[in-house]
Amino acid sequence: MSIDFELTTRQKQLKGRVREFAREVVRPAAEYADSLPDPQQAFLAMRPAFRQAYSMGLATDFLPKRYGGAGATSVDMMIITEELAAVDAGFPTILLVNGLALMPLTWFGTEEQCEKWIGRATRLDNPDFLAGWVVSERGGTANFDHPDPTAGIQLYADHDRRNDEYVLNGEKHWPCNSGGWDLQGADLNVCIVRTDRTKGGTAGLSAIVIERGTPGIDYQVIDKIGHRTCQNVTMTFHNVRVPAANLFADGDGDLVINRNFTWSGPIAAIAAVGTARGAYDFALKWAKTYTGGGSTPIINHQAVGNLLAEVAAKIEAARYLSWKTAHYMDLHASEGHAFGGMNKVFSTELMQSVVDDCMRIVGVNAIDKRFGIEKYYRESVVYPLYDSGNLGMQRRKTWGVMADDAFSVDTFADCEPFAFKKSMEGYGLQPKH
Incomplete structure (x- = not known):
């Protein structure tokens, strides 16, 4: 087969x-x-x-x-x-x-x-190596491809041609790993910057590597309700000088953003599956032993049994969609922008509902920290919001691909290649002409 x-x-x-x-x-x-x-x-x-x-x-x-x-x-x-x-x-x-x-x-x-x-x-001699992905800003990332250069990414990188350096000024909000273990910076941070103040998001953005020890950056850690074991920070740049040789994807920072969040889409989706599976494992064991004051474990009650059956089916559905998307990404070098977006949106939002159902099965004890299932709930609310937010970015990316004349309803069913183009960006930001 x-x-x-x-x-x-x-x-x-x-x-x-x-x-x-x-x-x-x-x-x-x-x-x-x-x-x-x-x-x-x-x-x-x-x-x-x-x-x-x-x-x-x-x-x-x-x-x-x-x-x-x-x-x-x-x-x-x-x-x-x-x-x-x-x-x-x-x-x-x-x-x-x-x-x-x-x-x-x-x-x-x-x-x-x-x-x-x-x-x-x-290199195996540095087991503490951290790299940071630095794209989001306080205004959000969703409008990164806006045609107005005063909208979207506003971390400016101005080219000092005399010294062949880029001078960075501005702020980033939410980058993960970027502060490093000691808040002196990750080993390297890959930043999306605006290298042309006159061009919109599909031409004015680039990517640049900032190495640990580069002066002029302040890091402030963000306190979160979930995903507390990973680090998110606000980075403020004060005349940060970076060698021009560290720049890449000049004028194509938008494509970096889209392809990167396409690559990570199924990973975020399967992470949500993992979180939901953890909650399901807890709820299933709970239902098999907890009586709720009755004479028999609550799994013998129809309402609980039916809900557990739905939970199990939803987890399987999200897992296999994630596997299929990953298979497509392997076939086509992570060029599956609409597929990655659909996978991330569908699975993370479905899994959030699964964890909520598991909480209902456990009942009021689910909000008692001593039992531990409330942690799955806190984690689940993060998935639709992080790694390219579902509402502002992933759905819009999928929309742009599907609007292309060459797109077919059989594209992903048949695992056919479908390259992403700049013409697919900008949907939802202003009327398309």
Whole structure:
């Protein structure tokens, strides 16, 4: 059969290895970290687990073999991410953002840039290596492709031709990993900047690499209700000077944003599946033992049994959509912009409803922190909002692809390639002519 949902022997071994690591190492670290009031201390509490994940290759496996990675497939990433997210949602986000920062170099960077920075990430002598993906601003990211240069991305990078440097001024809000373990900066941050103040979002944006130790950047940690084990910060840039050689995707920063969030779409979707699976596992065990003051466990009541059946079916549906999307991304080098968007939106919002149903099965005890299921609820509300928000970005990206005359309802069913173009951007920002 050409269609096969069975994991290979290698993938089953990968699943077992990561599940053991998640349960034995990540879970206890995350439970402790989540209880800490200081968000930076919560992040730091995950450092030993991150080092172990790094030694296992989980922080770099997705990178190409020619730069020291393992060339893991997107489907492999589905397996890894679900197992980690089933015990904690924030920890796999740290790993995901390493990819969000480094993968654009493989698509848009020069060979020299890839060898320099990706090679640094894959060296086994630095198990603390962090990379940050720096795109969102206080005004949001959704309007990054707006034709008005005063809208969208407003972190300016002005070219100082005399010194062949870019001078950055402005602010970024929500970048993950970017402050580093000591709030002195990640090993490298990949920033989307406005390099042309006169052009709109489809021509005036670029990407630039900022290395750790670059002066002029302030980091302020953001306190969140969920995903507390990963770090998000506000970055303020004061005349930050970066060598011109660090620039890439000149004038194509919009394509970097779209392709990057396409690559991460199924990963975010399967992370939501993992979180929902964790809540489902809790609710199922609860239903089999808890009587609610009655004479029999509540799973024997029709209302609970029916709801659990729906929960199980929704998780399976979201998982297989994520696997199919990942398979498509592997076939077409992450050029599945509408598919990635649909997957991220459908799965994260469906899984949020699944966790809510699990809370209802457990009842009022679900909001008691001693039982632990409330953490899944806090994590679930994050998914539709982060990693390219569903309402402002992912749906709009899908819309732009589907509006193209060449798009067919069979495109994804048949796994046909469909390249993303700049003409697909800008939908919903102003009337199309």
